[in-house]
Amino acid sequence: MYQVNDNKITRLIRLKSGPAMIEVSDYSDSLVVKVFKDCLSVSDDEELTSYVTQWFDLERDLSEFYRLLEKTPETRHFSQEYHGLRLMGIVDLFEVLCWCVIGQQINLTFAHKIKTRLVHSLGDCVNHDQNTYYCFPEPEKIISADSSMLAEMQLSKQKISYLKNISEAFVSGALDKQKLLNQSSEQQLLQMQTIKGIGQWTSNYAAMKCLRNMNCIAYGDTGLSAALHKYFSTEKKPNIVTIDEIFRPFEGWKSYFNFYLWKSLG
DNA sequence: GGCCAGGACTCAA
DNA sequence: TTGAGTCATGGC
Structure with missing residues (x-):
């Protein structure tokens, strides 16, 4: 569905007016979106911006999440190791x-x-x-x-x-x-x-x-269980109470914490 | 060959 | 509300 080459990601997305090939690359501290479409209307342009913003979760300031991570000894290193990593949607x-x-x-x-x-x-x-x-x-x-x-x-x-x-x-x-x-x-x-x-x-x-609900936890997920076992010495399959306890300090950022735990498994 | 994997469902107690 | 059984098959 998409290709990643030379720091550019290319994919076909579906706009209301029809399919559009897009290429996203980084330039300085922003993203550049190139559209391979004959003509792009104003509404297409807005839809496209909204799409890429949702996809990369661009409108979120992660600094509070990193502050919370810093307060958690077991996973403090995440804030440096994955700094800037956004929850890809x-x-x-x-x-x-x-x-x-x-x-x-x-x-x-x-x-x-x-x-x-x-x-x-x-x-x-x-x-x-x-x-x-x-x-x-x-x-x-x-x-x-x-x-x-x-x-x-x-x-x-x-x-x-x-x-x-x-x-x-x-x-x-x-x-x-x-x-x-x-x-x-x-x-x-x-x-x-x-x-x-x-x-x-x-x-x-x-x-x-997709809905960008920030307090989600993938209960029962094998990868999440493995990460919690690794960093928090839980049972191999921690129960909901244990998981909630660990996630409690991350109110408002639970989805991100879950995402970073997945990331830590490589 | 056996266990496990980015679960969810049904059914019983 | 909880636990066992079922689905189903490739990857390691």
């Missing part, structure tokens, strides 16, 4: 939820393979500079996709059912990013969990990566 709520389902209880290498098959098979694409770039498939594409074809991608029957549930929820409007953004963080999680296939882990992951 997945702007498309549908995509992040599908990605969570695909990745449930399988290793990431395998999960990436399945996602690639799905995107190559059902996603819109554009050829650019000798590469093919893909958008994540739209819900309608997954609804109309033959289940046996999805099974050939090595999605389990359960996951196919979950993906279709989620797709239906987007088409019907039961799930909608803008609507969720108007709700409280607790309501956001509960609303997502009404869809079969979306549990505690998935809803928290989506809320942190």
Whole structure:
């Protein structure tokens, strides 16, 4: 879906007016976004700025988070080691939820393979500079996709059912990013969990990566458990009470703390 | 060959 | 509310 070369990231995104190839690079202390599109209207321009801002979480001042990290001996070094690292987002709520389902209880290498098959098979694409770039498939594409074809991608029957549930929820409007953004963080999680296939882990992951809810914790996550065991000498699979205790000082920054703990696993 | 992986569901007690 | 069983298969 995207390429990273020479400190530049290139990808195809979907604007309301249609797909657009973009290239993001850094210049001094800012980001430069180059658009490969014949003409860009004013509304496209605003949408694009909003997209990149959400993607990289650009509008957040991380200094308070680093102050909190400094106060925590076990993970004090994070503030230097990962200084400036932002919680990379997945702007498309549908995509992040599908990605969570695909990745449930399988290793990431395998999960990436399945996602690639799905995107190559059902996603819109554009050829650019000798590469093919893909958008994540739209819900309608997954609804109309033959289940046996999805099974050939090595999605389990359960996951196919979950993906279709989620797709239906987007088409019907039961799930909608803008609507969720108007709700409280607790309501956001509960609303997502009404869809079969979306549990505690998935809803928290989506809320942190897409809705930019800053107090999410991926409870039950194996990577998070491993990091907490490593730095805080918890049980190998700490319970919710233990996790909450460790995260308590990071009120308002729990998602970031979770993200940095993941990062620390390499 | 066996355990584990960026879980979630159902069902029983 | 909690725990065991089930799904499902590649990676190591």
